[in-house]
Amino acid sequence: MTPTATESFAPWRDRSEASRNRWTVTATRPVSYDVALCDGILDPANPALLRAVPRGVPPTARRLLVIDSEVHRHYGRSFTDYFERHSIPSATCVLDCDETTKHWGNVRTVLQALDRFGIDRRNEPIVAAGGGVLLDVVGFAGSLYRRGTPVVRVPTTLIGLVDAGIGVKTGVNFDEHKNRIGTYHAADRVVLDPAFLRTVDRRHLSNGLAEILKMALIGDRRLFDLLDWHGAGLLAAKFQRDGRHREAATEVLERSIGGMLDELQPNLWESSLERVVDYGHSFSPTLEMRALPELLHGEAVSIDMALSTLLAEARGLVTATERSRVLRLMRALELPISHPLCTSELLISALGDTTRHRGGRQRLPLPVGIGAARFVDDVDERELEVAGESLAELAKNG
Ligand SMILES: NC(=O)c1ccc[n+]([C@@H]2O[C@H](COP(=O)([O-])OP(=O)(O)OC[C@H]3O[C@@H](n4cnc5c(N)ncnc54)[C@H](O)[C@@H]3O)[C@@H](O)[C@H]2O)c1
Structure with a gap:
């Protein structure tokens, strides 16, 4: 018998006994921009x-x-x-x-x-x-x-x-x-x-360079080299694509935007809590808010990355030469590498907060050399203390 219009739009009428009082709703919504x-x-x-x-x-x-x-x-x-x-x-x-x-x-x-x-x-x-x-x-x-x-x-x-x-x-x-x-x-x-x-004023450009440096450190060695060669020039030229730094400005912008979108796209709603783009964003949220309004977002990110580089060095993931190159580039980009508020108390509390928001595990991205990263879950208070002190020392000695 051909179903009437009412029957064909009411599939719930035919639900079996077992599923009459239990429902699952599943829908997907494509995102495209x-x-x-x-x-x-x-x-x-x-x-x-x-x-x-x-x-x-x-x-x-x-x-x-x-x-x-x-x-x-x-x-x-x-x-x-x-x-x-x-x-x-x-x-x-x-x-x-x-x-x-x-x-x-x-x-x-x-x-x-x-x-x-x-x-x-x-x-x-x-x-x-x-x-x-x-x-x-x-x-x-x-x-x-x-x-x-x-x-x-x-x-x-x-x-x-x-x-x-x-x-x-x-x-x-x-x-x-x-x-x-x-x-x-x-x-x-x-x-x-x-x-x-x-x-945009120079300090805010430098602030943005911190996020570009992040993309370089976790996944793009060529981007790191470009920043090393042209970073200071791009800062002075305000990233304009009409002068001497035209090609470098275009390549740096394209690589960092493309790299960021490649990382974000497969995990848009952050169902995976292991995100390499969180590099520099583990200690910095607490630091930025405590130092407000003194530190800008990218400046707090830079300090976090400097600290993570020292944690990685102590674990043999980064050599002393690589660490010096990274810190030297941060300085060339006019970014801070340390702050007086960066005490072990703050670092421990910041990592505790971040761990809570990462499903109870640290999932801390650490650099491996320059241009790669891995996640660790077992950074302890002593390591944070030592890294914090070494960083303050390095910052003091220029
Ligand atoms: N949603 C995300 O995924 C995401 C990612 C990274 C950062 N953020 C957020 O971004 C914020 C930092 O952004 P920001 O550094 O752009 O800071 P901002 O928006 O405060 O801008 C910095 C300053 O520049 C001024 N300004 C903006 N455009 C200008 C222009 N063209 N010329 C002159 N002055 C200009 C603003 O008035 C402001 O004083 C932080 O709050 C951070 O949490 C969000």
């Missing part, structure tokens, strides 16, 4: 920003631009001119951003702006333009508002370009804890334009 490295995205003739809308949405859809106040000062007019030239109705929400403002209050400000704008969460993207702090705050707000509003990310700092802007993690600080609340919310598009780096 484009990350494009381009030049001159604020030039009205450049279609990159125009096309940066969710699939199926017309390029002229309204935009809510949420922008870091410094970025607004330098480029706000160019963003609005761009939208006007393409007849795109837009509104702007300006946020003051640094690590001390990376909290719920700023998320709330964005949520209120979304409400005021009356955003159509299926057809009107938020355009987030700023550094890691703004991208984390707006990504978090976007993931909460109506359970998910599309975000186009336009990173404007080096950390944003090579790290904070290209993955799916969002988060803000909570009760003195770094990134303690957050979500996974993939951007619809990511548009990377190194021209924004022209106005």
